[in-house]
Amino acid sequence: MAKQKLVVIGNGMAPGRALEKLFELAPDAYDVTIFNAEPRVNYDRILLSPVLSGEKSFDDIIIHGDAWYIEKGITLHKGHKVTEVNRAARTVTSEHGETVSYDRLILATGSNPVIIPVPGHALPGVLTYRDLDDVHAMMLAAKAGGKAVVIGGGLLGLEAAAGLQAQGMEVVVLHLMPTLMERQLDPAAGYLLQKAVESRGIKVHCKANTHEITGTDRVTGVRLDDGTVYPADLVVMAVGIRPNAGLAKAAGLEVNRGIVVSPDMRSSDPDIFALGECAEASGQVFGLVAPLYDMAGVVARQLTGDATAAFSPQATATKLKVTGIDLYSAGDFADAKDREEIVLRDPMRGVYKRLVLKDNILIGAVLYGDTGDGPWFFDMIKRGIDISGMRETLIFGQGYQGGSLADPMAAVAALPDEAEICGCNGVCKGKITTKIAELGLTSLDAVRAHTKASASCGSCTGLVEQVIRLSLGESYNPAAVQPMCGCTDLGHDDVRRLIKAKELKSIPAIMQELGWKTSCGCAKCRPALNYYLICDWPGEYADDSQSRYINERVHANIQKDGTYSVVPRMWGGLTSAKELRAIADVVDKFAIPTVKVTGGQRIDLLGVKKEDLPAVWSDLNLAGMISGAAYAKGLRTVKTCVGTDWCRFGTQDSTGLGVKIEKFMWGSWTPAKVKMAVSGCPRNCAEATCKDVGVICVDSGYEIHFAGAAGLDIHGTQVLGHARTEEETIEIIAALTQLYREQGRYLERIYKWAKRVGTDSIKRAVIEDTARRRVLFDRFVLSQSYAQIDPWAERVAGKDAHEFAPIGTLGLPQAAE
Amino acid sequence: MNAKTSEWIDVGAEADIPLRGARVVRSAAGDIAVFRAADGSVFALRDRCPHKGGPLSQGIVHGHGVTCPLHNWVISLETGEAQGADHGCTPKIPVQRLDGRILLDAQAIARLAVPHG
Numbered sequence: 001m002a003k004q005k006l007v008v009i010g011n012g013m014a015p016g017r018a019l020e021k022l023f024e025l026a027p028d029a030y031d032v033t034i035f036n037a038e039p040r041v042n043y044d045r046i047l048l049s050p051v052l053s054g055e056k057s058f059d060d061i062i063i064h065g066d067a068w069y070i071e072k073g074i075t076l077h078k079g080h081k082v083t084e085v086n087r088a089a090r091t092v093t094s095e096h097g098e099t100v101s102y103d104r105l106i107l108a109t110g111s112n113p114v115i116i117p118v119p120g121h122a123l124p125g126v127l128t129y130r131d132l133d134d135v136h137a138m139m140l141a142a143k144a145g146g147k148a149v150v151i152g153g154g155l156l157g158l159e160a161a162a163g164l165q166a167q168g169m170e171v172v173v174l175h176l177m178p179t180l181m182e183r184q185l186d187p188a189a190g191y192l193l194q195k196a197v198e199s200r201g202i203k204v205h206c207k208a209n210t211h212e213i214t215g216t217d218r219v220t221g222v223r224l225d226d227g228t229v230y231p232a233d234l235v236v237m238a239v240g241i242r243p244n245a246g247l248a249k250a251a252g253l254e255v256n257r258g259i260v261v262s263p264d265m266r267s268s269d270p271d272i273f274a275l276g277e278c279a280e281a282s283g284q285v286f287g288l289v290a291p292l293y294d295m296a297g298v299v300a301r302q303l304t305g306d307a308t309a310a311f312s313p314q315a316t317a318t319k320l321k322v323t324g325i326d327l328y329s330a331g332d333f334a335d336a337k338d339r340e341e342i343v344l345r346d347p348m349r350g351v352y353k354r355l356v357l358k359d360n361i362l363i364g365a366v367l368y369g370d371t372g373d374g375p376w377f378f379d380m381i382k383r384g385i386d387i388s389g390m391r392e393t394l395i396f397g398q399g400y401q402g403g404s405l406a407d408p409m410a411a412v413a414a415l416p417d418e419a420e421i422c423g424c425n426g427v428c429k430g431k432i433t434t435k436i437a438e439l440g441l442t443s444l445d446a447v448r449a450h451t452k453a454s455a456s457c458g459s460c461t462g463l464v465e466q467v468i469r470l471s472l473g474e475s476y477n478p479a480a481v482q483p484m485c486g487c488t489d490l491g492h493d494d495v496r497r498l499i500k501a502k503e504l505k506s507i508p509a510i511m512q513e514l515g516w517k518t519s520c521g522c523a524k525c526r527p528a529l530n531y532y533l534i535c536d537w538p539g540e541y542a543d544d545s546q547s548r549y550i551n552e553r554v555h556a557n558i559q560k561d562g563t564y565s566v567v568p569r570m571w572g573g574l575t576s577a578k579e580l581r582a583i584a585d586v587v588d589k590f591a592i593p594t595v596k597v598t599g600g601q602r603i604d605l606l607g608v609k610k611e612d613l614p615a616v617w618s619d620l621n622l623a624g625m626i627s628g629a630a631y632a633k634g635l636r637t638v639k640t641c642v643g644t645d646w647c648r649f650g651t652q653d654s655t656g657l658g659v660k661i662e663k664f665m666w667g668s669w670t671p672a673k674v675k676m677a678v679s680g681c682p683r684n685c686a687e688a689t690c691k692d693v694g695v696i697c698v699d700s701g702y703e704i705h706f707a708g709a710a711g712l713d714i715h716g717t718q719v720l721g722h723a724r725t726e727e728e729t730i731e732i733i734a735a736l737t738q739l740y741r742e743q744g745r746y747l748e749r750i751y752k753w754a755k756r757v758g759t760d761s762i763k764r765a766v767i768e769d770t771a772r773r774r775v776l777f778d779r780f781v782l783s784q785s786y787a788q789i790d791p792w793a794e795r796v797a798g799k800d801a802h803e804f805a806p807i808g809t810l811g812l813p814q815a816a817e
Numbered sequence: 818m819n820a821k822t823s824e825w826i827d828v829g830a831e832a833d834i835p836l837r838g839a840r841v842v843r844s845a846a847g848d849i850a851v852f853r854a855a856d857g858s859v860f861a862l863r864d865r866c867p868h869k870g871g872p873l874s875q876g877i878v879h880g881h882g883v884t885c886p887l888h889n890w891v892i893s894l895e896t897g898e899a900q901g902a903d904h905g906c907t908p909k910i911p912v913q914r915l916d917g918r919i920l921l922d923a924q925a926i927a928r929l930a931v932p933h934g
């Protein structure tokens with residue numbers, strides 16, 4: 001039977017989910033074509049705010065990468081807006097003239113941001129907040145610094161304001177009502193929120209009625225009805241959304257606020273479904289993903305012939321995604337006559353909780369400051385439990401309930417398998433426990449990767465962790481992230497993220513802002529923080545030598561007797577008579593006891609006294625040698641074989657390439673040591689396939705390998721990709737190194753990093769996405785411009801002289817008589 | 818300076834030691850590590866880790882402690898004792914700070930020369 005033709009208009013989160021379900025249920029039923037006005041794949045719109053604030057990149061929020069569409073045989077027209085649906089001919093036509101016929105059509109056009117039609121609303125510099133292009137436009141504007149005005153003090157407006165501020169702009173939020181988020185919060189709580197927002201340096205102006213946006217060629221400011229003027233280089237309108245139903249209306253479908261659908265998600269034309277924010281079901285339109293995902297499931301089942309599938313709206317929960325401000329709301333929290341409220345305020349802790357009850361059933365909850373019980377309340381809302389028995393203590397949360405509920409685990413254990421745990425991604429408890437058992441998952445990240453639970457807005461993380469705990473027993477500790485060290489509860493990744501997001505540029509700033517528990521850290525965290533700062537703020541951050549391990553502080557390797565070993569750089573393992581003569585002279589002059597050839601094709605001088613180091617280096621410098629960095633968490637050696645210069649098997653100039661790589665990359669600091677090698681043919685005499693990065697030359701160019709190790713652990717490398725020229729090889733290796741520098745945890749070798757983040761994500765960034773590769777390469781080059789300073793020469797010239805000489809020498813004092 | 822008439826020996830200026838750093842005083846009784854903590858306080862210990870003799874002066878100084886460069890024992894600057902699960906102690910030399918100078922207790926240094934334990 002020929003496949004039916006399914007056409008989808010819009011490629012947002014809702015149809016993405018519907019197609020996923022559809023391919024699960026009936027992989028071969030439909031030939032799918034998608035038109036998307038946005039020129040890109042499906043991504044997690046919820047996570048745009050972390051992208052804006054710099055805490056995530058676009059890559060991090062992609063839901064379906066290009067490979068997914070290829071695998072499923074879907075034709076995706078990116079950047080094609082559909083301008084016409086012809087129901088008689090059963091075709092759709094895009095603005096670029098592409099016409100496709102359909103058997104079934106899904107309209108998933110989302111919604112449009114509301115633009116208030118004040119004078120000046122169309123000026124350049126006035127933006128809305130809806131898609132990645134808006135985020136890019138905001139980030140671009142923020143690069144120039146300057147002032148931003150955000151109109152609208154709801155969830156979206158506040159997230160935009162926090163993001164713009166994180167990008168370095170001076171931000172004012174204008175809000176029409178007397179207090180922020182008046183729908184969720186009562187005035188006192190709105191005030192708490194306003195204070196928290198203002199304490200981050202964002203100005204909030206309530207009761208602000210926008211009169212006009214000023215400017216002639218582009219925006220210059222905003223004038224309010226009361227005459228106040230705020231200068232602005234950028235204005236963001238975040239005042240609400242309106243279902244995007246124009247196309248449907250033009251096609252003659254029934255449209256009210258949104259495209260009207262019956263519970264089976266079909267519009268007034270039974271072959272046309274409407275799905276997502278553009279749809280109006282049971283007289284409601286929706287602006288959160290959880291109900292849209294429910295709709296998606298119904299559409300998928302209807303498409304596979306299940307006529308019983310029906311959509312009915314459920315309560316939803318949401319969370320303000322601004323780092324450092326905890327706000328959670330669930331269900332229906334509007335005031336009404338037949339409702340009662342329970343409110344708790346704790347001004348000292350900055351906590352506010354409001355529960356909305358109707359006939360002794362919890363129907364809504366708003367939590368500020370302490371949101372830990374949010375999922376528990378949400379679960380009660382969804383289950384419609386009569387709370388009369390615990391009314392007195394309800395607001396104190398789960399921990400205060402008597403009986404079996406006193407144990408939070410018992411409450412989770414009591415949930416049925418169908419209970420929904422993650423609203424964003426519609427994951428139920430049973431799915432999580434099954435995957436844990438099937439795949440032997442042991443961490444939150446692994447559960448996220450395999451079930452998507454807690455992978456979007458994150459408000460259900462606590463609940464997911466409890467489910468994991470339930471499955472794995474006490475061995476799983478929901479505090480979960482391994483802290484960097486005893487000085488903090490934060491893990492390496494959180495610290496790295498916050499260094500960027502909060503622009504922390506010194507070790508004391510990190511310790512202050514992130515609440516370190518010790519006065520000045522320890523020997524574990526300080527070297528890590530020092531590295532992160534060097535990597536993240538090249539040229540701005542001044543290395544803190546007191547936070548370096550001794551080898552990196554004195555640029556030599558400490559030995560067990562307190563003497564040092566010195567290894568000069570020999571580019572690609574090449575040396576010369578002149579260098580060897582200088583080395584021999586140094587050995588004689590300083591009576592160096594041992595000279596040894598290392599595993600990395602270098603010469604090691606062992607047993608040098610600390611105070612001799614500067615003089616030894618000075619002599620080696622004079623012969624043209626610099627530090628071999630044999631001590632560094634950085635580029636160490638590039639081993640080579642003799643390649644085409646001498647070897648009858650050689651396919652490329654492996655020695656020359658090794659020298660080029662080493663000259664280009666020396667001096668770079670990395671999370672852990674980086675050793676490389678270049679072999680001239682697959683016989684692989686330079687042993688490139690057990691290195692952090694290795695190159696095997698072949699007739700057609702260069703095969704680039706990575707993630708090998710030959711130490712405590714032994715791993716062969718994996719193939720990263722193939723390059724045709726030396727230049728391309730070097731660009732790929734530098735981009736790989738930069739990605740590792742930015743993502744690696746301190747002391748995490750490349751092979752461990754690759755295992756953690758996944759080889760595919762690395763390949764995508766440095767092989768497939770050549771634009772991203774170039775950006776990484778450029779960042780590496782920038783960083784190198786500050787890094788390539790020979791530490792020996794600096795110290796011969798007097799830097800850190802105190803490191804090498806004793807402060808004083810004493811005779812033997814006599815014991816007092 | 819005459820060690821016999823003075824109980825305290827001037828070994829240098831505070832400013833010669835970086836904050837969160839250390840310098841070595843060579844003495845006939847063996848090397849002494851002089852530490853300067855982040856808060857400016859100064860401590861002196863025999864420059865030998867109680868574990869396998871590592872040079873504590875080369876370690877990373879944090880709070881009132883130092884992590885030995887050889888196997889990461891953490892030694893208290895206040896007492897010379899190993900912290901946490903490790904056991905051992907290195908002798909401590911009393912320190913005085915006077916007008917930006919660092920003075921060590923001569924008697925304590927002398928006692929280092931006497932084999933003990």
Ligand SMILES: Cc1cc2nc3c(=O)[nH]c(=O)nc-3n(C[C@H](O)[C@H](O)[C@H](O)COP(=O)(O)OP(=O)(O)OC[C@H]3O[C@@H](n4cnc5c(N)ncnc54)[C@H](O)[C@@H]3O)c2cc1C
Nearest residue numbers: 010012013014037038045081082109110276277287288289
């Ligand atoms: C910044 C931000 C933060 C948010 N945070 C949360 C949150 O924390 N929790 C939550 O539950 N929800 C949140 N939301 C809301 C959530 O993202 C949306 O409800 C959801 O993404 C809507 O999905 P959709 O598929 O209906 O529409 P969309 O994702 O809007 O997709 C519609 C797509 O259709 C395309 N399109 C429109 N017309 C045409 C046409 N004629 N031809 C071709 N293509 C067309 C559009 O370009 C768009 O890409 C947030 C939204 C934003 C913007």
Ligand code: HEM
Nearest residue numbers: 438439440441442443444445446447449450755756757758
């Ligand atoms: C049947 C196939 C699969 C099996 C048996 C499997 C098994 C595992 C196991 C055992 C782990 C380690 C769990 C842990 O550390 O606790 C893991 C982690 C992971 N898996 Fe899979 N997996 C499979 C398919 C996939 C697929 C298809 C993807 C991606 C789409 C994926 C992505 C991941 C990721 C990202 C992690 C890392 C999580 C972390 O580091 O914490 N896996 N997998």
Ligand code: SF4
Nearest residue numbers: 641647680681684685
């Ligand atoms: S790897 Fe190949 S080219 Fe290099 S020395 Fe060995 S055989 Fe020759």
Ligand code: SF4
Nearest residue numbers: 559560598599711712
């Ligand atoms: S293999 Fe062990 S003993 Fe040999 S140099 Fe390395 S760490 Fe030292």
Ligand code: FES
Nearest residue numbers: 866869871885888
């Ligand atoms: S010698 Fe100090 S820890 Fe081993």
